[in-house]
Structures are given as structure tokens and as C-alpha cells.
Amino acid sequence: MNVGVLAIFSLRWWIFLRVMGGRIPFSRAVGYHLIGFGVSYFTVGPQVGGEPLQVLLASRHPSVTSPAAVSSVFLDKVFELLTNFTFLMIGSLLILVSGAAGNWPGGGWWAAAAGLLTLPLLHLWALSREKFPITGLITRYTLPTWLLRAAKLIVQSEEKISALLRTKPVVVLAAAAISAAGWLAMFAEYALMLSFLGQSMNLVQLMTAFLASQLAFLTPLPGGLGALEAGQVLAFSSFGAAAAVGLSASLVMRVRDLIFGLLGLALAGTELQKIGKRKAPPEGTDSTIDSVEHTVIVLEE
Numbered sequence: 001m002n003v004g005v006l007a008i009f010s011l012r013w014w015i016f017l018r019v020m021g022g023r024i025p026f027s028r029a030v031g032y033h034l035i036g037f038g039v040s041y042f043t044v045g046p047q048v049g050g051e052p053l054q055v056l057l058a059s060r061h062p063s064v065t066s067p068a069a070v071s072s073v074f075l076d077k078v079f080e081l082l083t084n085f086t087f088l089m090i091g092s093l094l095i096l097v098s099g100a101a102g103n104w105p106g107g108g109w110w111a112a113a114a115g116l117l118t119l120p121l122l123h124l125w126a127l128s129r130e131k132f133p134i135t136g137l138i139t140r141y142t143l144p145t146w147l148l149r150a151a152k153l154i155v156q157s158e159e160k161i162s163a164l165l166r167t168k169p170v171v172v173l174a175a176a177a178i179s180a181a182g183w184l185a186m187f188a189e190y191a192l193m194l195s196f197l198g199q200s201m202n203l204v205q206l207m208t209a210f211l212a213s214q215l216a217f218l219t220p221l222p223g224g225l226g227a228l229e230a231g232q233v234l235a236f237s238s239f240g241a242a243a244a245v246g247l248s249a250s251l252v253m254r255v256r257d258l259i260f261g262l263l264g265l266a267l268a269g270t271e272l273q274k275i276g277k278r279k280a281p282p283e284g285t286d287s288t289i290d291s292v293e294h295t296v297i298v299l300e301e
Contacts, residue, residue, distance in 0.1 A: 006037075012182070014029035021064075024061050024063070035050060038263065039268060042265070043222060054069075070157040071164075083183055087214075127158060127162040190213065194206070197245060209235040213232060223254075232246035233247055
């Protein structure tokens with residue numbers, strides 16, 4: 001089931017890339033998505049950090065332009081954030097309505113979630129109206145020469161995203177449906193894990209524990225280190241379950257994510273090694289050049 005969840009979220013990015021003209025095999029998209037996850041998992045921050053490497057690897061393919069790679073990864077990340085906060089807010093509402101809130105976060109969480117949900121939505125709305133917020137900021141200032149290439153790439157990326165939002169709304173709806181399917185698959189996977197651990201729970205309790213696990217990954221800690229374990233223990237204790245079950249659940253998730261994260265890093269090392277070999281001059285090139293230079297000098301003499 002873990003592989004299925006990875007494939008679902010990889011499909012979302014693959015569709016964005018394909019619509020923008022990038023043609024890479026789906027298996028490659030899954031591999032690059034796994035690489036992005038591996039780097040992000042071990043990076044300080046709320047599950048970000050692997051996107052630049054994902055862009056680099058995708059743009060190595062002849063059919064994938066740099067703006068297409070950047071735009072597709074950006075859109076994929078935006079939809080990931082939107083889906084996360086949408087489902088977290090819906091789940092939180094269900095928990096509050098059921099009266100089983102307990103130690104569930106209060107007003108501060110709602111304000112933060114609403115703010116984080118609003119920012120990407122406003123950006124997408126502006127782009128769909130042919131307004132380019134980041135491009136506008138860039139053009140206001142005189143940038144140093146070394147930043148001009150990056151600025152041009154950002155401008156082109158915003159234009160690509162704007163065109164997609166305006167001309168292909170079906171793709172946006174498909175991405176939203178895929179995102180929802182991915183979250184439901186993660187929820188089903190979590191419920192299956194708890195059944196294997198022998199823990200029976202009602203829907204509200206299951207939702208509470210699951211959302212606590214997802215909130216942990218939004219903390220600025222690599223892989224939600226410590227936050228995941230503490231959150232699971234607190235969630236299970238809040239409705240009278242054994243804290244040991246919460247700790248066991250967090251350890252199962254930790255092992256799963258470590259396996260996928262390490263696989264992603266190993267795959268990243270392999271891909272970067274391939275890039276390094278392509279850039280390296282063929283063996284014996286230097287000696288051949290030296291030989292030619294020596295011959296030219298002798299002839300001149």
C-alpha cells in the first residue's frame with residue numbers, strides 16, 4: 001500500500017509535467033518523486049528541500065524545459081500543501097463537532113492553518129487571472145547579473161502555470177481528485193496498520209490519531225522527529241488507549257519512512273553519479289590534447 005500511495009502522488013506531478021510538454025516515463029516520475037521525498041525527509045523544515053533536485057533531474061530529459069520542470073514541481077507542491085491543510089481542517093472540524101476534541105489544538109492552530117491555506121490559493125487565483133505576483137516583485141528591483149537567469153526562469157514558470165490554469169481546468173480538477181485519493185489511501189493505510197497492532201477504534205478516534213501523525217510532519221524538524229512519537233502517544237492517551245500502542249504506531253511509521261527516505265537518497269546518489277559521468281571528459285582526452293599541441297609546436301618549429 002505504501003508503494004501505491006507513492007505512485008498516486010507521483011501521478012499528480014507526472015500529469016502536470018506531461019501537460020507542460022515534458023515526456024518522461026511514469027516509472028522515472030515515481031523515482032524522482034521518491035528522491036524528492038528522501039531529501040525532504042532528512043532536511044530541516046516541514047517536508048521541503050528535495051524539490052530543486054527533482055527539478056534538476058527532470059530537466060535533464062530532452063523534452064523537459066527548465067520552466068516546465070520548475071512549474072510542474074511548484075504546482076505539485078502547492079497541491080500537496082492545499083490538500084494537507086484542507087483535510088486537516090475538515091478532520092479537525094469533525095473532531096470538534098463530535099465533542100471529542102480533548103487536547104486538540106485550538107484557536108492558534110485554526111489561524112495558522114487558515115493563513116497557510118489562503119496564501120497558495122491567492123497565488124493560484126492571481127495566476128488564473130493573468131496576474132503574476134512574483135514576477136511583479138522581481139521587476140520592481142534591479143537584480144544582480146547572477147540572479148537574472150533564475151529571475152527569468154521564475155517569470156517563465158509563472159506564465160506556464162497561468163496558461164495551464166486558464167486553458168486546462170480539467171487538469172486542475174484531476175490533480176485535486178488525485179490528491180484526495182492519495183489522502184484517503186494514507187488514511188486507509190493508517191487504519192490497516194492499527195488493525196495489525198490489534199487496536200480497535202471508532203472513526204473519530206482514528207481520525208484524531210491520523211491527523212496528529214500528519215501534523216507532526218508540518219513541524220520544522222527532519223521527518224517530524226520527536227513530534228511524531230509525542231503526538232501519537234498524546235493522541236492515544238487522550239481517548240484512553242494504551243500509550244504503548246501510540247508509540248508502536250509511531251515506530252512503524254518511522255521505519256516505513258526511513259526505508260523510503262534511504263531508498264530515495266540511494267537513488268539520488270545513483271542519478272547524480274550518472275550526471276557527473278556525463279559531464280566528465282572521456283578518459284584519455286587530456287593526453288590526446290597534449291599530444292596534438294606538441295605536434296603543432298613541432299610543425300611550427
